[in-house]
Amino acid sequence: MKxxxxxxxxxxxxxxxxxxxxxVPQDSLxxxxxxxxxxxVGGAADDPKAALxxxxxxxxxxxxxxxxxxxxxxxxxxxxxxxxxDAELALALAKExxxxxxxxxxSEQVGKLRKEIAK
Amino acid sequence: MxxxxxxxxxxxxLAGALAACGKAEAPQELMDARTAYAEAxxxxxxxxxPAQLDTAKTSLDTAQKSFDDDGPSQKTKDLAYIAxxxxxxxxxxxxxxxxxxxRAASDKDFKNTQMEGLEKTKEQLExxxxxxxxxxxxxxxxxxxxxxxxxxxAExxxxxAAAMASLQEIAKVKEEARGVVITLSGSVLxxxxxxxxxxxxxxxxxxxAKALKDQGFKAIVVQGYxxxxxxxxxxxxxxxxxxxxxxxxxxxxxxxxxxxxxxxLGSSKPVAPNDSADGRAENRRVEIVVTPADK
Numbered sequence: 008m009k010x011x012x013x014x015x016x017x018x019x020x021x022x023x024x025x026x027x028x029x030x031v032p033q034d035s036l037x038x039x040x041x042x043x044x045x046x047x048v049g050g051a052a053d054d055p056k057a058a059l060x061x062x063x064x065x066x067x068x069x070x071x072x073x074x075x076x077x078x079x080x081x082x083x084x085x086x087x088x089x090x091x092x093d094a095e096l097a098l099a100l101a102k103e104x105x106x107x108x109x110x111x112x113x114s115e116q117v118g119k120l121r122k123e124i125a126k
Numbered sequence: 127m128x129x130x131x132x133x134x135x136x137x138x139x140l141a142g143a144l145a146a147c148g149k150a151e152a153p154q155e156l157m158d159a160r161t162a163y164a165e166a167x168x169x170x171x172x173x174x175x176p177a178q179l180d181t182a183k184t185s186l187d188t189a190q191k192s193f194d195d196d197g198p199s200q201k202t203k204d205l206a207y208i209a210x211x212x213x214x215x216x217x218x219x220x221x222x223x224x225x226x227x228x229r230a231a232s233d234k235d236f237k238n239t240q241m242e243g244l245e246k247t248k249e250q251l252e253x254x255x256x257x258x259x260x261x262x263x264x265x266x267x268x269x270x271x272x273x274x275x276x277x278x279x280a281e282x283x284x285x286x287a288a289a290m291a292s293l294q295e296i297a298k299v300k301e302e303a304r305g306v307v308i309t310l311s312g313s314v315l316x317x318x319x320x321x322x323x324x325x326x327x328x329x330x331x332x333x334x335a336k337a338l339k340d341q342g343f344k345a346i347v348v349q350g351y352x353x354x355x356x357x358x359x360x361x362x363x364x365x366x367x368x369x370x371x372x373x374x375x376x377x378x379x380x381x382x383x384x385x386x387x388x389x390x391l392g393s394s395k396p397v398a399p400n401d402s403a404d405g406r407a408e409n410r411r412v413e414i415v416v417t418p419a420d421k
Contacts, residue, residue, distance in 0.1 A: 060211075082200070085200070085201065085204040086204075088204065088208055089204060089207050089208060089211075092207070092208045092211035092212065092215075093211060095211070095215055096211045096214050096215050096218065099214075099215045099218035099219055099222070100214075100218050102218070102222050103218040103219070103221045103222040103225065106221075106222045106223075106225035106226050106229065107221070107222075107225040109225070109226075109229050110225040110226070110228040110229040110232065113228075113229045113232035113233055113236065114228070114232045116232070116236055117232050117235045117236050117239060120236060120239050120240065120243065121239055123243070124239065124242065124243040124246060
């Protein structure tokens with residue numbers, strides 16, 4: 008690559024990222040926020056363990072936004088990866104909790120029905 | 127699958143221990159990730175969420191490589207943090223799948239139990255129906271029996287009435303405190319001074335016997351009487367012989383001998399004055415005293 012071509016390339020990309028630095032992790036931010044929303048809709052706020060990870064995900068999104076503001080996009084991207092992992096875990100825990108609750112309820116219903124029939 | 131995941135998890139823990147001998151100590155995040163992965167591999171995720179467990183393993187490998195290449199850097203810590211979450215997600219997915227299977231089994235059990243309950247209820251209803259039908263049959267049977275009994279009673283009453291009517295054609299019949307008294311004139315039954323029954327009288331006695339059998343009775347006493355003429359002892363003897371003749375004849379016509387007796391009362395109980403021929407004719411008589419069956 009000639010020196011001039013390299014120079015123009017740098018000029019063209021300057022609006023998105025500083026030459027040699029990381030881009031703003033907008034996609035990761037959007038994905039993390041969507042995962043948090045998904046976890047909330049999935050009932051994570053109602054399950055104590057899930058709620059803890061939901062809060063961690065939200066805190067890390069806030070932290071990542073602060074890092075972006077400070078221009079530390081690389082650290083922000085990793086923080087958002089953490090946030091996504093926590094949001095996904097929150098949703099998985101909420102689903103697990105709900106499934107366990109449903110299983111217990113179904114088992115109780117069987118017990119009640121058996122008692123009713125035995126009368 | 128379970129065995130291979132568990133072996134792998136053990137290897138990770140061992141690798142961590144060995145690495146600690148010659149290299150920088152692994153960050154807490156990486157050790158937590160190894161522990162989380164080992165826990166997940168021991169649980170239901172191995173069989174029920176293998177894809178998620180595999181993703182967790184890949185994440186842990188990446189974190190381990192980062193540690194091998196760069197040591198306990200922030201990047202390694204971040205990757206280990208994510209690996210730990212991936213292991214926990216695999217464990218949660220395994221737990222969810224296990225719970226859902228348990229619920230499906232309970233749902234199936236519930237339906238089967240419902241079917242059992244329905245069967246039981248159906249059987250109970252059928253048993254109740256059978257019992258009701260049996261009760262109805264009993265009621266019908268009782269009704270039929272009552273109707274038959276009523277018909278039999280009506281028939282018996284009809285027969286008794288017919289017997290009574292028949293008797294009244296050949297003799298005087300009265301209901302008294304001692305029973306139904308059938309009075310036959312002595313002049314119709316016997317020759318004068320004799321106790322042999324006249325042939326024509328036997329027809330009447332046949333009718334009496336039939337009427338008595340039709341009507342039913344508990345006991346019968348045949349009482350002979352005379353008018354007041356002649357010797358009282360002779361009269362008593364003659365009245366007894368005549369009563370016995372009638373009694374014996376009725377036995378030959380089917381009246382049970384143990385239920386019929388004879389008695390001679392002479393002229394002791396006249397029913398008319400003895401100073402006229404008509405009165406004396408009335409006093410010469412045989413009375414058949416019948417104790418009805420329902421007394």
